Amino acid sequence: MMAIDIEYAYKILHRLRSAFPKVQVELETDPFRGLILAILSQNTRDTYAYTAYRSLEERIGLSIEDILKADEESIAEAIRSAGLQREKAKRLKEAAKFIAGMGGSLKSILDLPLDEARAKLMEIEGIGRKTADVILLFYGGKPVIPVDTHVRRVSARLGLTGRGIGYEEIRRGLESLYKPEDYMDVHLLLIALGRSYCRSRKPRCSLCPVNDICPSRT
Ligand code: SF4
Incomplete structure (x- = not known):
């Protein structure tokens, strides 16, 4: 696995923000x-x-x-x-x-x-x-990155976290790479990438916005 550094992690985040500018969640008031x-x-x-x-x-x-x-x-x-x-x-x-x-x-x-x-x-x-x-x-508004199936798969493929590790390790690993104010975007954007390009089967690497820096590109 490639060494994970903050610069790489933020490069991915910036790319994803550009690729999915409208990603957001509509929160319930209650x-x-x-x-x-x-x-x-x-x-x-x-x-x-x-x-x-x-x-x-x-x-x-x-x-x-x-x-x-x-x-x-x-x-x-x-x-x-x-x-x-x-x-x-x-x-x-x-x-x-x-x-x-x-x-x-x-x-x-x-x-x-x-x-x-x-x-x-x-x-x-x-x-x-x-x-x-x-x-x-x-x-x-707590500083935490929830790890769903997309976050787990995409962060491993990108080399942001290890493969075959547990929920807590993934969460803590991601949280150590980003600032708390970015946790919401990291969560939402990794999900967006997973849904649109980095699908479980047949990832669409040739169209993926981070394909030039992803170590798992096929
Ligand atoms: S290049 Fe491929 S493996 Fe890497 S994040 Fe994009 S879709 Fe996933």
Whole structure:
């Protein structure tokens, strides 16, 4: 693997900012809605998750109270398009119960120091590292780079992180290369690159905006 240096890491970031100038995420105003979306997005495509989210909004509602009041079966039916609807309905109920038990606001968790907030979120059944980190970055403004399947694959191919290493090593490795104010862009842009060019199968290297500096170009 090539030596990873900050200059190389930033060269990639600058290229990706130019290649994907409009990449951004539309945040929900209520962090609990963000948590709902993060749960619905697990193991599925964003479009299916958004369809389920809109259906949930219409049929059940998106507040903690709405989720607490509804029965699991009705929630599962409303979010069917996201797949794994029974598990996800259970997770939504668990999340609502947990946050209600914390005083009814996700903000009370997000205001904790990073490691504490992360540990607290991961106490919710079905909330793993990635989902917790997405909530912490997007809604808590915490300095963390969530590692999804695209971030994992693309950062390894680019040589920003090693191959075959675990979530925490990848996250810490990326965080050591970039300034905290760039973490959101790093997360979003590596995903954009993974979706558009650096696909799991048959990466489109000849069209990729970083193909002249990528050590894995084919
Ligand atoms: S050159 Fe190929 S392997 Fe490298 S980042 Fe681009 S698509 Fe991925």
